Amino acid sequence: MTSADRTSTVTGPGRGPFLRFLGRPESGVVLLFAFYILLLVVFSLLSPFFMTTRNMMSIGSNIAFIGLMAAAGTPLIIAGGLDLSVAAIAGLVGVFIAMLNADMGVNIWVAAMLAVLLGGAIGAVNGLFCTRLRLNPLIVTLGMMSIVSGAALILTGGLTKPLMVPGFNWIGQGRIFGVPFPPILMIIVFIALSIVLRRTRFGRFVYAVGGNPEASRLIGLPVERVQMALYILSGVSGAVAGLMLAAMLGAAAPAAAAPHLLTVIAAIILGGTSLYGGRGSVWGTLLAVLILGTLNNGLTLNDVSSFWQDVTKGVVLMLAVSLDQIRTRALGE
Numbered sequence: 001m002t003s004a005d006r007t008s009t010v011t012g013p014g015r016g017p018f019l020r021f022l023g024r025p026e027s028g029v030v031l032l033f034a035f036y037i038l039l040l041v042v043f044s045l046l047s048p049f050f051m052t053t054r055n056m057m058s059i060g061s062n063i064a065f066i067g068l069m070a071a072a073g074t075p076l077i078i079a080g081g082l083d084l085s086v087a088a089i090a091g092l093v094g095v096f097i098a099m100l101n102a103d104m105g106v107n108i109w110v111a112a113m114l115a116v117l118l119g120g121a122i123g124a125v126n127g128l129f130c131t132r133l134r135l136n137p138l139i140v141t142l143g144m145m146s147i148v149s150g151a152a153l154i155l156t157g158g159l160t161k162p163l164m165v166p167g168f169n170w171i172g173q174g175r176i177f178g179v180p181f182p183p184i185l186m187i188i189v190f191i192a193l194s195i196v197l198r199r200t201r202f203g204r205f206v207y208a209v210g211g212n213p214e215a216s217r218l219i220g221l222p223v224e225r226v227q228m229a230l231y232i233l234s235g236v237s238g239a240v241a242g243l244m245l246a247a248m249l250g251a252a253a254p255a256a257a258a259p260h261l262l263t264v265i266a267a268i269i270l271g272g273t274s275l276y277g278g279r280g281s282v283w284g285t286l287l288a289v290l291i292l293g294t295l296n297n298g299l300t301l302n303d304v305s306s307f308w309q310d311v312t313k314g315v316v317l318m319l320a321v322s323l324d325q326i327r328t329r330a331l332g333e
Contacts, residue, residue: 043298063293064182072237080277087261088148090242094252098161123235127228152254172248211278270320
């Protein structure tokens with residue numbers, strides 16, 4: 001279907017106003033922004049502590065860890081891939097750093113660099129199985145998630161290992177001009193990825209590969225190399241997120257990151273990235289991360305049980321997938 005045909009399909013007389021709106025590229029971001037403003041208003045009315053500077057800073061710090069994983073996961077899903085092992089990698093990385101530094105006396109920054117390389121290596125293994133062997137990414141990364149999370153628990157016996165190193169802990173607890181460092185790093189990553197996706201040839205390859213991988217192969221695009229690079233990037237982002245989480249907690253908790261996987265996937269899909277590939281935006285993902293983080297914070301301030309918060313996340317994920325289906329139909333895909 002050509003661009004003109006798609007526009008005609010979306011805006012034709014047979015489409016209602018809502019479907020025509022959903023067919024516009026900017027519709028997802030507009031809806032998310034409107035919903036985010038609504039959340040701010042509602043929670044401001046429900047709790048006097050919500051719109052305080054301290055609470056806003058807390059939200060920024062808490063979502064940075066999730067945002068880093070979701071940022072790199074966005075182009076991977078756009079390109080037709082999927083990584084369910086990213087949160088498990090984050091948990092293993094903290095354990096790996098603590099073991100190298102505390103048990104073996106390795107310099108903390110050398111340990112951190114080796115941990116990032118470990119994350120990239122795990123991502124490369126995922127990419128190898130998914131691209132070279134053409135295995136289903138869901139099965140491959142689900143298996144890797146089990147392997148990595150199991151390894152982290154074996155290495156620690158399921159116990160938390162302390163990791164208090166002043167310079168290192170600044171990564172998770174430090175501030176620049178009063179603003180916590182974690183959200184600053186997250187924003188920098190989102191800006192960099194946005195530039196890569198929108199301004200570079202590699203970014204155009206990402207969308208082309210996700211939109212139609214077979215056609216991309218026929219015209220000579222490096223489909224496997226693009227996807228491999230994105231799996232490595234996802235592994236690295238998981239490692240950086242795990243490094244930040246360990247620095248923030250002052251400890252390596254092998255299972256601390258695992259519960260956040262659902263939030264990461266929900267943020268990417270809610271942000272407008274299509275499960276079918278070929279469409280998505282890192283800024284939509286960022287807005288979705290803000291929404292989910294704000295929702296979690298607002299519910300906590302209003303003494304809503306954590307069990308109900310899990311239910312809310314599941315509902316949001318289902319609504320996000322449903323909206324993705326509606327948008328796909330609206331676009332005539």
